[in-house]
Amino acid sequence: VWAEVAVIGIKLAFGLAVLLTTVPIMVWVERRGSALIQDRLGPNRVGPFGLLQPVVDVVKLIAKEHILPARADRWLFLLAPLFAVAIALSTFIAVPIGADSGLELFGHPIDGWIVAPDLNIGLLYIFAIASLGVYPLVLAGWSSANKYALYGGIRASAQAISYELAMTLAAVGVLMAAGSLHLQQVVVAQGGTWLAYLPHWNVVTQPIGALVFVVAVFAETNRVPFDLAEAEAELVAGYHTEYSSLSFAAFYMSEYIHMTVASALITLLYFGGWNLPWVDVPLTGWPGAILSLSVFAFKVAFFLWFFVWVRWTVPRFRFDQLMALGWKVMMPLAVVNFLWVGAALALGYL
Amino acid sequence: VVTWFFLAAAVVAVIFALVAVVARSAMTNVLALVVMFFAMAAVFALLGMDFLAAVQVIVYSGAILVLFLFVIMLLNIRRVDRLGSGRAAQALVGTLVAAGVGAMVLVLAGLLVPENGGVLRGATAAGTAMPIGRALLSTHLFAFEFITLLLVAAIVGAVYLGKRDLR
Numbered sequence: 440v441w442a443e444v445a446v447i448g449i450k451l452a453f454g455l456a457v458l459l460t461t462v463p464i465m466v467w468v469e470r471r472g473s474a475l476i477q478d479r480l481g482p483n484r485v486g487p488f489g490l491l492q493p494v495v496d497v498v499k500l501i502a503k504e505h506i507l508p509a510r511a512d513r514w515l516f517l518l519a520p521l522f523a524v525a526i527a528l529s530t531f532i533a534v535p536i537g538a539d540s541g542l543e544l545f546g547h548p549i550d551g552w553i554v555a556p557d558l559n560i561g562l563l564y565i566f567a568i569a570s571l572g573v574y575p576l577v578l579a580g581w582s583s584a585n586k587y588a589l590y591g592g593i594r595a596s597a598q599a600i601s602y603e604l605a606m607t608l609a610a611v612g613v614l615m616a617a618g619s620l621h622l623q624q625v626v627v628a629q630g631g632t633w634l635a636y637l638p639h640w641n642v643v644t645q646p647i648g649a650l651v652f653v654v655a656v657f658a659e660t661n662r663v664p665f666d667l668a669e670a671e672a673e674l675v676a677g678y679h680t681e682y683s684s685l686s687f688a689a690f691y692m693s694e695y696i697h698m699t700v701a702s703a704l705i706t707l708l709y710f711g712g713w714n715l716p717w718v719d720v721p722l723t724g725w726p727g728a729i730l731s732l733s734v735f736a737f738k739v740a741f742f743l744w745f746f747v748w749v750r751w752t753v754p755r756f757r758f759d760q761l762m763a764l765g766w767k768v769m770m771p772l773a774v775v776n777f778l779w780v781g782a783a784l785a786l787g788y789l
Numbered sequence: 790v791v792t793w794f795f796l797a798a799a800v801v802a803v804i805f806a807l808v809a810v811v812a813r814s815a816m817t818n819v820l821a822l823v824v825m826f827f828a829m830a831a832v833f834a835l836l837g838m839d840f841l842a843a844v845q846v847i848v849y850s851g852a853i854l855v856l857f858l859f860v861i862m863l864l865n866i867r868r869v870d871r872l873g874s875g876r877a878a879q880a881l882v883g884t885l886v887a888a889g890v891g892a893m894v895l896v897l898a899g900l901l902v903p904e905n906g907g908v909l910r911g912a913t914a915a916g917t918a919m920p921i922g923r924a925l926l927s928t929h930l931f932a933f934e935f936i937t938l939l940l941v942a943a944i945v946g947a948v949y950l951g952k953r954d955l956r
Contacts, residue, residue, distance in 0.1 A: 570852065
């Protein structure tokens, strides 16, 4: 029993460390990346290439005064940022980040690089927790006693509901193709090739579903072009207008953690997880584990960059455009994908 | 250990269900409901019904209660100052009925729970995705399709009611 506890504890610490180091790295990538795209220099004073800028930023945020608005709902105002981080972090325990390569630690199988003991409901758990991700935004907006913050909260709730449907419907196609809710098996099902030449990734076999899922995930993580809940140009800073110091930092952190989890999900569901295209390497033992971890990390890193790339390339939607896109384009497309996967499975194409 | 977790989750569920009913602020009501559904999901999960647990959180906490919050924020309901009609007799009868139902549930639960606390071990895998899916699309296919029809009718009705004055 103790070996099991130790293994789970180590996996938890590992996952947590990976997630929490991704945040400052992504802050740096975002700032330097935006500068690159806008033909500026970006932060380059602190450390080589400005690499220590995030550290200095954190020190600044800690040193700032924490302001509690006079008419705010004290409890909810303080709890909202805590929920934001907690929810963002707890999604990750059901995300496998490497192949089950049959390794053992203290005589207990590592059982794949997934923190939670293999859940029967893998993906559903992630969707369940992710669907709670909108609460911190709504609570922050409501408890601030500020009309701009309230608008941000209202927008966040309407947006989350609209895009969750499309996202879940798109993911159903993947589950049908894999025939399982286990994310490990979803990845295994994407090994090999399709129609002799193409990698058997879901992005190849169901491109519409992949498109819908990626767009919906952008909406769920509140990133440009879907950051209507924040919308600096209209709402000051939306739901976190009244936040300062570490509670602001908590929202900031949770956004990047959500991005990381979202990139991991895109990779797992549509881009073959830790499978290399065209190459079939047996992923066993330590070399296999390290290979699968690095392939996965590389793909996730690409999608994290993709998030930054899109943010500094595409302008923000208007709210009515956002709603129209969600209900009139994404939903029908998700259903089309659903029908295609069903038909393809029945006819034996997949 | 699992039994203790189960009891803790159940107690949390009951407490927050009470808060959801009693609290004066509409926001607190909804949030208490969220916690209650979460605790219920934990109860389901500990009974081996992990699919139900996930669906409970996705559907209720993730969608329906967000809509509740949306409405509360849109109407800006802060506090409900007076509760009920103020008629003591009605309140008394209501309390008695509720107590009776509660007692009945307790008695039934007492009858169903074996003495060795076998709630958890006796739980079947009936709540996981596969048996539920099979049951829905075979034994209960008619009811399943009928409910979808009912939901479509409800949506059409809601759209009609919402659009009526625009016509």
